[in-house]
Amino acid sequence: MLTVSEAYWILKRIDWEERHGQRITEIKKASEVGKSGHSSYAWFLCPACFEGRWVATHAIDRPEFTGFCQQCAHKYLRLGDKNPSWSGGRIYSGAGYVLVKARDHPKANSHGYYWEHILVWEKAHNQLLPQGWLVHHLNGIKDDNRLENLVAMPKRAHANLAEPYQKRIRELEATKAILIERLKKCLGVTT
Numbered sequence: 001m002l003t004v005s006e007a008y009w010i011l012k013r014i015d016w017e018e019r020h021g022q023r024i025t026e027i028k029k030a031s032e033v034g035k036s037g038h039s040s041y042a043w044f045l046c047p048a049c050f051e052g053r054w055v056a057t058h059a060i061d062r063p064e065f066t067g068f069c070q071q072c073a074h075k076y077l078r079l080g081d082k083n084p085s086w087s088g089g090r091i092y093s094g095a096g097y098v099l100v101k102a103r104d105h106p107k108a109n110s111h112g113y114y115w116e117h118i119l120v121w122e123k124a125h126n127q128l129l130p131q132g133w134l135v136h137h138l139n140g141i142k143d144d145n146r147l148e149n150l151v152a153m154p155k156r157a158h159a160n161l162a163e164p165y166q167k168r169i170r171e172l173e174a175t176k177a178i179l180i181e182r183l184k185k186c187l188g189v190t191t
Contacts, residue, residue, distance in 0.1 A: 027057060048072040090116070096142040117145045121152055134158055 089101030103112035
């Protein structure tokens, strides 16, 4: 004759198997499977790797239970937008450039990210950036990745760009200072 507890778990097992389409092969007490406590454990196969393991029966009842083992859950369920830390696949480098998730790109880093400005240029030109070239931000704003702000050039040519831009920036800053002084004079503001 079945105890009330055994009958309860048989019904729970049948219900779970019907809902999820996977069979639980056996249920044992914690002490029988080398676990401590009073819980019952079910022998369960991971749907991804098919490795068997003992799972606490109370965990099986939870709505978030998927059946995956810990390694497969991390691999299959915690990627991208399923991860609570997901930022939309867009992060900033320490230097201020934007990296985006691009796992399939041949030059993506070990985490599957690659420079957004290079991806924008490559998509627009339907080719990978040539070896020894870089993509320059014309306005100097590292996260402004509009195509009209990007130009590809050899690295050696990029080195020669700095001085003309710096000179122009100094000229504009001087003009700005003159205009501010004139405005203050017109408004009667004294400093």
